Amino acid sequence: MVKKNRILKYPVAAIFLAAVLFLIIVSLSGEENNMQNAIQLPEPLGKGEISLEEAINLRESVRSFSPGPLSLEDVSQLLWAAGGLRVDTVTRHSRTYPSAGALHPLEFYLAAGEVEGLDSGIYRYNPASHSLVQISRGDVREQLSRAALGQAVIRRAAVCVVISADFAKVAPRYGERGRMRYVPMDAGHAGQNIYLMAAAxxxxxxxxxxxxxDSVSNALDLPSGETPLYIYPVGKSPE
Ligand SMILES: Cc1cc2nc3c(=O)[nH]c(=O)nc-3n(C[C@H](O)[C@H](O)[C@H](O)COP(=O)(O)O)c2cc1C
Structure with a gap:
């Protein structure tokens, strides 16, 4: 009886081990795929051509654009301003926008339509490595425009930067107040940075x-825990 039980135990252990090994291999190959898909953005520039005061004065809402693609440097500067790491961060966890409790519940996506050297598609921004991970291929500007009540500015733009939030990151510490106030405040700060960088x-x-x-989440294939808060269509300023 005892022997029989042992024999029965070994195949169970073997199956368990095989399953664990399988999961490790699958997760490693997933990481490898992500690494392969990662697109390194140019190093963020620490200086622009105009002053902060000029950028604040120039900031306005723009809904039509001059034709032409953005450069990868434009994309790099926009995403860094929106949610990148501060360049002087050595010992401290800090980003380009303030975040209640430094919880940073925001994620940044790029819906690329016309960018020099970048295929049309959806990309997730990785602030730690200042890189993009491609999530899917194809131009979703038309779909995003329909999701935004048909607003033409979205299909006219070269790219859209989308800010989403994972509310679960703030709820344990700040509860409903954090969900209702702090997360949208964080998004406002990041959004203003996009406005200012665009102006600059x-x-x-x-x-x-x-x-x-839901339609925006579907268009971008957002993870189920994330809620889209803002779409920032960006293109070249009109002449
Ligand atoms: C939370 C928020 C939501 C907005 N949503 C839209 C929008 O869906 N479509 C749009 O064209 N503008 C939108 N705007 C832009 C405002 O209309 C714009 O900021 C306002 O008219 C003032 O113009 P200005 O940004 O040029 O100063 C939004 C602005 C904020 C802050």
């Missing part, structure tokens, strides 16, 4: 908050 680089943008959440 001769680009135009507008904060778009009017959209159907």
């Amino acid at each position: 680089r001769g680009l135009g943008t507008v904060a778009v908050g009017a959209f159907d959440d």
Whole structure:
């Protein structure tokens, strides 16, 4: 009886081990795929061509653009301003926007339509490595525009930067107050950085908050825990 039980135990252990090994291999190959898909953005520039005061004065909502693609440097500067790491961060966890409790519940996506050297598609921004991870291929500007009540500015833009939030990151510490106040405040700070960087680089943008959440989530294939808060269509400023 005892022998029989032992024999029965070994195949169970073997199956368990095989399953664990399988999961490790799958997760490692997933990471490898992510690494392969990672697109390193140019190093963020520490200086622009105009002063902060000029950028603040130039900031306005722009809903039509001059034709032409953005450069990878434009994309790099916009994403760094939106949610990148501060360049002097050595010992402290800090980003370009303030975040209640340094919880940083925001994620940043790029829906690329026309960018020199970058395929159309959806990319997730990785602030730690200042890189993009491609999530899917294809131009979703038309789909995003429909999700945003048909707003033409979205299909006219070269790219859209989308800010989403994982509310579960703040709820344990700050509860409903954190969900209701702090997360949207964080998004506002990051959004203003996008406006200012666009103004500083001769680009135009507008904060778009009017959209159907589920349709935007579907268009971007957002993880189930994330809620889209803002779409920032960006293109070259009109002449
Ligand atoms: C939370 C929020 C949501 C907004 N949503 C939209 C929008 O869906 N579509 C749009 O064209 N502008 C939108 N805007 C831009 C405002 O209309 C714009 O900021 C306002 O008219 C003032 O113009 P200015 O930004 O040029 O100063 C939004 C702005 C904010 C702050």
